[in-house]
Amino acid sequence: MKRIICLLCALALFGGFCPAVSAQSEPLTDGRSRYEMDVTLDTDASRLTETVTVTFANRSGQPWEQVCFTDFVPAVQEHAQPGAYTSAVTAVTGGDGGALEYVSDREQCLLTATLPQPLEPGAVTSVTIRYEADVPQTQGERFQQASFPGSSGVTYRLCQFYPMLCPWRDGAFVHHPYAFSGEAFFTECADYRLRLRLPEQFTVIASGDELLAETEDGQALWQIVGENMRDLVITATTEFAQPFTGQVDGVTINSWGTPEQAGQAERSLQIAMNSVELFDRLFGQYPYDELDICVAYMPGSAGGIEYPGLVEIIQADVSGEATFAAAVAHETAHQWFYAVVGNDQYDEPFLDEGFASFCEYLYREYVLGESREDLAADIDGVRAYMDLLIDQPGFQLDLTYGDYQQADGDGSGLHYYFAIYELSDVFFWQMRQAMGDQAFYGMLRSWYESQRFGTPTIDQFLTHLSDASGGDSAVSALVSQYMTRA
Numbered sequence: 001m002k003r004i005i006c007l008l009c010a011l012a013l014f015g016g017f018c019p020a021v022s023a024q025s026e027p028l029t030d031g032r033s034r035y036e037m038d039v040t041l042d043t044d045a046s047r048l049t050e051t052v053t054v055t056f057a058n059r060s061g062q063p064w065e066q067v068c069f070t071d072f073v074p075a076v077q078e079h080a081q082p083g084a085y086t087s088a089v090t091a092v093t094g095g096d097g098g099a100l101e102y103v104s105d106r107e108q109c110l111l112t113a114t115l116p117q118p119l120e121p122g123a124v125t126s127v128t129i130r131y132e133a134d135v136p137q138t139q140g141e142r143f144q145q146a147s148f149p150g151s152s153g154v155t156y157r158l159c160q161f162y163p164m165l166c167p168w169r170d171g172a173f174v175h176h177p178y179a180f181s182g183e184a185f186f187t188e189c190a191d192y193r194l195r196l197r198l199p200e201q202f203t204v205i206a207s208g209d210e211l212l213a214e215t216e217d218g219q220a221l222w223q224i225v226g227e228n229m230r231d232l233v234i235t236a237t238t239e240f241a242q243p244f245t246g247q248v249d250g251v252t253i254n255s256w257g258t259p260e261q262a263g264q265a266e267r268s269l270q271i272a273m274n275s276v277e278l279f280d281r282l283f284g285q286y287p288y289d290e291l292d293i294c295v296a297y298m299p300g301s302a303g304g305i306e307y308p309g310l311v312e313i314i315q316a317d318v319s320g321e322a323t324f325a326a327a328v329a330h331e332t333a334h335q336w337f338y339a340v341v342g343n344d345q346y347d348e349p350f351l352d353e354g355f356a357s358f359c360e361y362l363y364r365e366y367v368l369g370e371s372r373e374d375l376a377a378d379i380d381g382v383r384a385y386m387d388l389l390i391d392q393p394g395f396q397l398d399l400t401y402g403d404y405q406q407a408d409g410d411g412s413g414l415h416y417y418f419a420i421y422e423l424s425d426v427f428f429w430q431m432r433q434a435m436g437d438q439a440f441y442g443m444l445r446s447w448y449e450s451q452r453f454g455t456p457t458i459d460q461f462l463t464h465l466s467d468a469s470g471g472d473s474a475v476s477a478l479v480s481q482y483m484t485r486a
């Protein structure tokens with residue numbers, strides 16, 4: 001029922017939708033930025049044409065003369081095949097429709113627009129960006145078109161496909177380089193209304209609610225609404241069968257794959273349902289109506305990728321059954337720790353990856369029924385080799401993605417992997433032992449409740465941890481042991 005009402009509301013809103021006019025006339029919800037997007041996917045040319053209107057408030061304490069947007073498309077295009085693909089900002093206009101001066105730096109993946117007059121703290125304005133981009137025909141990128149081996153269809157994975165307003169922190173817009181290994185992005189929760197036109201044989205799966213509004217002359221119009229989400233991702237496919245669908249705590253979970261992947265999609269649904277039930281109980285309610293699980297063709301991936309309301313999982317026949325199952329639990333956990341409680345994934349990856357990684361242990365214990373003794377033995381195994389590394393630079397939990405890369409020196413990603421995916425498991429396991437289950441889960445529940453839809457920092461988490469543990473010396477000793485800050 002909730003979903004139907006939501007879609008009806010969305011339709012009503014779309015009825016009067018006109019980006020340049022409506023942008024400033026409609027107030028922002030709770031001060032969140034709003035993206036209103038008209039997107040056409042030309043599948044013959046594999047090219048996107050976008051009109052993106054972002055309406056936003058200056059929530060800093062100082063006037064803004066310029067505003068910055070991250071545009072990751074050029075990085076992915078160059079990575080896929082240098083020089084083969086193009087993208088371009090073709091116009092930038094302000095809230096009154098007047099042209100704005102702008103600099104589109106493809107190398108830095110940064111678009112900077114100069115506002116017609118400084119935007120004072122608390123004031124609201126909008127910027128409309130017209131944008132075009134080739135979607136690379138490649139494998140293993142998050143912005144690509146590809147086909148599963150042996151398939152006659154095609155799947156477009158459209159992630160970070162639009163200019164994204166940079167968050168403001170510590171007196172500046174925050175902009176990080178694109179991370180090819182691991183997810184390391186930083187965006188704030190916003191409201192999205194997107195109209196997508198593409199050939200009618202495509203099925204559209206997206207963050208938020210998606211609705212096929214009309215078809216005409218072989219073209220379809222899809223409407224996508226995402227409320228209070230920190231990103232919006234789209235999968236457009238002619239390869240997928242009907243989804244396996246279930247309900248948990250009022251949330252609809254859809255698990256998608258090709259007809260040949262029906263077994264995996266069915267197992268994914270069960271794992272995701274068990275995960276949502278578990279994490280709802282341990283941390284607090286998943287706030288959105290829907291969660292989509294998609295099999296994705298991404299050779300070289302570690303297992304899966306998380307987005308708000310949608311996760312992608314590598315094929316089980318490629319990853320192996322255990323990795324696939326862990327990936328579904330892990331990426332589902334990211335809905336709590338990344339999608340809802342956000343963070344700067346580049347500067348502080350521990351806050352989402354560390355939490356989600358530890359959630360795999362919780363899934364094994366509470367859903368699969370593995371004994372604590374067996375899990376403790378696994379943790380001891382990890383700890384044994386982490387003890388050899390922990391005193392070396394680059395293996396602490398509170399470093400940046402860039403710090404880990406620098407410590408590698410060779411692009412291997414090993415420091416990031418060991419610290420964020422292995423050491424964090426030991427850290428949380430020992431913390432749980434030190435605090436006891438009741439206090440430990442209480443601490444995580446109050447963290448989730450107090451930081452929902454925000455982007456807290458590690459410093460805030462450590463303050464929360466200290467408060468929740470009553471300044472327990474065993475807990476602070478763990479922090480000192482595994483982090484550079486005490």
Ligand SMILES: [Zn+2]
Pocket residue numbers: 306330331334352353356357
């Ligand atoms: Zn993860």
